[in-house]
Amino acid sequence: MKYYVQLILLILVVSSVSCKRDKKEEVSKDEKEVEAVVKVKGTEVTYAADTTSxxxxxAYDENLEDKRPGIIVIHEWWGHNDYVRERADQLAELGYTAIAIDMYGDGKQAGHPDDAGKFAQSVMSNLPEARARFNAALEILKQHESVDPDKIAAIGYCFGGSVALTMANLGADLDAVAAFHSGVQLPVMPGSDLKARVLVCNGADDPFVSEESVTAFKEAMNATGLSYEYIAYPGAKHSFTSKAADANGEKFGLPLAYDAEADKQSWASMQKLFDEVFK
Incomplete structure (x- = not known):
């Protein structure tokens, strides 16, 4: 009897170990399959507009075989940095090909708000040059082997949002534009040249975006008759999508703050827009 009890216990132990090993192997297999589904490849590119490099x-998922929409990503007034590249990677994970562009030239970045303001103003005050730089990046994106050139959108942050909206208002070949914590008092307001669906995601407590400018922007958009969405997140301040906002705000005495919920909601709104436009 004792022998049979020991035998049964041995069988149970072996069975338990085997089940755990099988389950572990299944999880490992599933993890490998997930890893194989998305494989983002990021590549630096150099392009030129006139004499400016x-x-x-x-960034794109190299495991996807079909052509996909291309998304232009425009940086904050700090310049082309790691943040804008991270956003390009996130778009690639969603199945798009994204190009984080450089509107200042030579990858120039600002280390102080004074410099950032000067760089941004130099772009927005010379629209022919800004347009040439934007279009140069647009052509690079359209020519990429993974991109469907008939499906293009642009997103931008802060200064980049204003650039994206302005380019769309100038008639850029875009299906959609999403602007985050962006000024809406633009050098070219929405009009007959605008073709893109527009989404603006701003903080309701952003002191850089006046109520007057929002009213004027909405009136101009309403006059176009085009579909658009303007979202103001309660309590959110400027630069609410950037995790570096708090440190920058404290360092330079600016009303900047990261807001995780507004960041999450605005990204979801952008995805919804793209789902609708590119369906």
Whole structure:
């Protein structure tokens, strides 16, 4: 009897170990399959507009075989940095090909708000040059082997949002534009040249975006008759999508703050827009 009890216990132990090993192997297999589904490849690119050299970054899932929409990503007034590249990678994970572009030239970055303001103003005050730089990046994106050139959108942050909206208002070949914590008092307001679906995601407590400018922007958009969405997140301040906002705000005495919920909601709104436009 004792022998049979020991035998049964041995069988149970072996069975338990075997089940755990099988389950572990199944999890490992599933993890490998997930890893194989998305494989983001990021590549630095250099392009030019007139005599200005720009440094960009293209990200895409190299495991996808079909052509896909291309998304232009425009940096904050700090310049082309790691943040804008991270956003390009996130778009690649969603199945798009994204190019983080350089609007200042030579990958120039600002270390202080004074410099950032000067760099941004130099772009927005010379629209022919800004347009040439944007279009140069647009052509690079359209020519990429993974991109469907008939499906293009642009997103931008802060200064980049204003650039994206302005380019769309100038008639850029875009299906959609999403602007985050962006000024809406633009050098070219929405009008008959606008073709893109527009989404603006701003903080309701952003002191850089006046109520008057929002009213004027909405009136101009309403006059176009085009579909658009303007979202103001309660309590959110400027630069709410950037995790570096708090440190920058404290360092330079600026009303900047990261807001995780507004960041999450605005990204979801962008995805919804793209789902609708590119369906």
């Amino acid at each position: 720009m440094k960009g970054y293209i």
